Amino acid sequence: MNELLVEWTLLRQQDYLKQCLGLNLRRKLFQQYSTDFGRIDFAHEIGDGQVAITELETVIDSRAKLNYCLNQTTEYQKIRFHQGETPLVIILVADETPQAFKKALAEFAVSNRILLKYYSLALVNKLYKTLIEEAVRNSGVPLSKPVANNFTHLACLNRFILPFYEKDATELQREDFVEYFSLRSGVADSHFKVHKHMAEYFDLIIDTSQGNRLSSFRLTDTYGVRFRDNLNYEFVLRRGIGKAQVKRIGLGIEQKRILIESLINGNIGDKKAKVNILYFLRFVHLTEGIWVPRGRNLDLQKTEFANNFLSTNYTQGVLSNWLNFVCTHSEELGLAERIKTNTQYDRAMLTTLGSRVLGYIEIDLHLKREKAQIPLQIT
Numbered sequence: 001m002n003e004l005l006v007e008w009t010l011l012r013q014q015d016y017l018k019q020c021l022g023l024n025l026r027r028k029l030f031q032q033y034s035t036d037f038g039r040i041d042f043a044h045e046i047g048d049g050q051v052a053i054t055e056l057e058t059v060i061d062s063r064a065k066l067n068y069c070l071n072q073t074t075e076y077q078k079i080r081f082h083q084g085e086t087p088l089v090i091i092l093v094a095d096e097t098p099q100a101f102k103k104a105l106a107e108f109a110v111s112n113r114i115l116l117k118y119y120s121l122a123l124v125n126k127l128y129k130t131l132i133e134e135a136v137r138n139s140g141v142p143l144s145k146p147v148a149n150n151f152t153h154l155a156c157l158n159r160f161i162l163p164f165y166e167k168d169a170t171e172l173q174r175e176d177f178v179e180y181f182s183l184r185s186g187v188a189d190s191h192f193k194v195h196k197h198m199a200e201y202f203d204l205i206i207d208t209s210q211g212n213r214l215s216s217f218r219l220t221d222t223y224g225v226r227f228r229d230n231l232n233y234e235f236v237l238r239r240g241i242g243k244a245q246v247k248r249i250g251l252g253i254e255q256k257r258i259l260i261e262s263l264i265n266g267n268i269g270d271k272k273a274k275v276n277i278l279y280f281l282r283f284v285h286l287t288e289g290i291w292v293p294r295g296r297n298l299d300l301q302k303t304e305f306a307n308n309f310l311s312t313n314y315t316q317g318v319l320s321n322w323l324n325f326v327c328t329h330s331e332e333l334g335l336a337e338r339i340k341t342n343t344q345y346d347r348a349m350l351t352t353l354g355s356r357v358l359g360y361i362e363i364d365l366h367l368k369r370e371k372a373q374i375p376l377q378i379t
Contacts, residue, residue: 094121158249201273230254289348
């Protein structure tokens with residue numbers, strides 16, 4: 001188990017962290033905070049108002065790890081807060097550390113007035129798994145797993161809706177989409193299928209084929225017709241762009257409202273595009289949005305964390321695409337804001353609307369669970 005996951009778990013299991021440190025932790029002050037004397041893993045204000053800086057380590061089983069830890073804590077002792085206050089420096093290391101290195105740590109701690117404490121790596125691993133399970137546990141109706149696809153923008157839904165708009169129709173067959181997707185007769189087209197599925201996930205269409213050889217699709221009265229009627233296409237039309245070249249038409253404000261209505265209408269269980277957004281909002285809420293990759297590179301620790309959270313087994317490239325694409329979907333609907341940084345990771349934050357939508361869906365799922373389980377209390 002790597003250090004970042006240990007840190008994430010300990011900071012969420014405050015009772016166990018207090019037990020390990022033997023201190024009254026009043027509030028967290030810093031986490032992964034860079035100073036002139038090194039990067040602080042985390043720091044707390046303790047009972048007497050003093051600041052406690054914790055150098056967190058997993059198993060120290062090599063001279064290099066030991067030296068890094070000792071050098072880092074020595075640097076921390078040079079930090080001065082207001083009025084020249086000296087921090088309490090703590091080494092918190094896994095109890096699974098070999099005895100020889102424990103002895104070296106103890107000698108260093110005594111001679112340098114550093115507090116040496118231990119935690120159980122095996123126990124933290126169990127706590128971590130419990131936290132992940134709780135974070136993604138079904139709160140009500142069964143939820144399908146998040147699914148990676150190549151649908152980069154929700155605005156691409158308008159590419160599928162465009163034929164309905166131009167033909168002023170509520171029901172079309174697959175042949176009506178040929179020039180819009182450069183379809184070939186009798187040949188499956190993955191781009192067309194992805195667009196169709198996304199329209200189904202947001203309740204814009206229903207498949208009316210019913211086993212017939214000719215595929216047909218009908219706009220739903222609740223969402224589909226309204227979504228079609230609010231397509232901002234006239235500007236694109238007047239520019240004379242060919243139908244197959246129209247890849248994306250920006251969502252109109254009413255279209256965004258319709259997608260939000262669909263997102264919170266209570267049928268999220270197997271609607272994978274909606275499930276993706278729910279899991280992303282949960283992810284941002286849980287991690288405080290501290291990392292969304294700018295490209296397709298995701299380090300091993302973050303890949304492991306994201307796969308555990310999503311209950312998936314994706315490669316770093318697939319996970320990076322998922323985070324980027326669903327972040328874009330959330331941005332398009334005003335649920336999240338992406339903050340650009342100078343590092344390889346941006347930061348995502350929930351908007352007020354995003355927080356409300358997340359809270360509403362979670363409450364709805366909770367009520368559905370209670371509705372099913374309360375009668376079972378009678379035995």
